[in-house]
Amino acid sequence: MxxxxxxxxxxxxxxxxxxxxxxxxxxxxxxxxxxxxxxxxxxxxxxxxxxxxxxxxxxxxxxxxxxxxxxxxxxxxxxxxxxxxxxxxxxxxxxxxxxxxxxxxxxxxxxxxxxxxxxxxxxxxxxxxxxxxxxxxxxxKTRYSTWEELKQYCSFSADPVGHLFLYVYGHDDEELRQISDNTCTALQLANHWQDISRDWTQDRSYIPQETLEKFGINWEQYDKCVATDSWREMLSFEVDRAQRLFDAGKDLWPRVNPHLAVDLMMFTKGGEAILKSIRKQRFDTWTKRPKVSKIQQAILFFKAKRAWSRAAKSARRA
CATH class of the missing domain: 1.10.600.10 (Farnesyl Diphosphate Synthase)
Incomplete structure (x- = not known):
């Protein structure tokens, strides 16, 4: 054996x-x-x-x-x-x-x-x-050349999870799946930017090379693991891109089962909390891993509780 x-x-x-x-x-x-x-x-x-x-x-x-x-x-x-x-x-x-x-x-x-x-x-x-x-x-695969290449990866690694949630909540609709992809890709990106330091210990980076080049960062500089001004500008650019995707995904909330809308709100707010933590650290993800604090989690919980109460009332009226 x-x-x-x-x-x-x-x-x-x-x-x-x-x-x-x-x-x-x-x-x-x-x-x-x-x-x-x-x-x-x-x-x-x-x-x-x-x-x-x-x-x-x-x-x-x-x-x-x-x-x-x-x-x-x-x-x-x-x-x-x-x-x-x-x-x-x-x-x-x-x-x-x-x-x-x-x-x-x-x-x-x-x-x-x-x-x-x-x-x-x-x-x-x-x-x-x-x-x-x-x-x-x-x-x-440990590197991504372009944003489109990374986005294609997310269409396999993240977006299918949203599709599965939609099916379970009774939604088999291609348009809704496409809107859901915004949230799932954004959440994947938030997790990647949260784990930049961890990923690099495995010689892996999800930041597109075209983005690094846009801000004048090469792999030798990347390997120094220092949040230079160029690094902060680059990561700010990627955080903003993830935020725009979160914003686009919010269009799904009023179009789905109210209980699923609450889940979507929690996923989105959780991801946005990661982005907020990265901003608070001035985009230095090398010296400290961004986290969602206990206080932030509690705030998310109470917001979800209020949203759940509204969803329950909506379901009873339906």
Whole structure:
């Protein structure tokens, strides 16, 4: 039997995924997803007290799928070849799950739970598949030449999550998906700008090279990890771009299920809080990682509580 590696909440063997072949019941598979959703810290809580009870489990199933794939790509203690093998195994099992209208026989409990969610809300394979492709991209691609190239990456790494939320809340509409992409891409960018220092320790940068060149920054200067005047101007430019996308995404709020609108508000405000923290640090993300403070989180919570109350009243009138 091959050696096992313990990491985080998962146990992996080379080219095999934790949980395979255990034949969990539907209840056990979904409980597995809930445990993953409840075990990870995020800037904002994906499932919260405002999430409708009949949707909560499905959101946890989707989160577990996203989190687990991300962990396979970023946390598994293997080289690039080993991680790519794990991600390919994950993709193969996803395709098995999606057979015959999500009636296949996947080996992993998360994908058994995903079958339940995808059947109920008529979700296609594409958004799940795109997310896995993004995890694969991260194994080999560490630089982005242009904004368009980075945006294309976000269309795989972030935008599909918004599409999945729309499906779960009853919205199968291409126009709404396109508006949602603004919020998801903006949130991805906010997280990237928050983690500039961490990413660079892995020789990875998401700042487009064309942006660096625009402000006269080369890779030798980048590697000094110093917030020069040019650096601050450059990051201000990227923070403003993310803010414009957040603003464009707000057009979605009045057009969707009121409960989803509350989630969108929380995601947006959480992302904007990251941008605010970066501004407060005068765009120096090298000496200190920007964070959303406990006070900011509390303010977001009370704003969401008021919005949830309005959403509940709206739902009762509908």
């Amino acid at each position: 091959s050696e096992k590696f313990e990491w985080g909440d998962h146990c992996l063997e080379p080219i095999h995924l934790a949980g395979w072949g255990e034949h969990q019941s539907t209840t056990e598979a979904q409980a597995y997803c809930s445990s993953i959703a409840n075990a990870h810290y995020e800037n904002f809580i994906i499932v919260n007290k405002f999430t409708p009870k009949d949707i909560k489990q499905h959101i946890e199933n989707i989160y577990a799928f996203c989190r687990y794939g991300d962990d396979l790509g970023d946390e598994a203690p293997f080289d690039t070849t080993g991680r790519m093998a794990l991600l390919q195994a994950w993709e193969d099992d996803l395709e098995e799950a999606a057979k015959d209208g999500w009636s296949g026989s996947p080996a992993h409990p998360i994908l058994k739970a995903i079958q339940i969610t995808s059947k109920q809300f008529n979700i296609p394979l594409e958004p799940y598949w795109k997310l896995i492709q993004a995890f694969k991209m991260d194994q080999n």
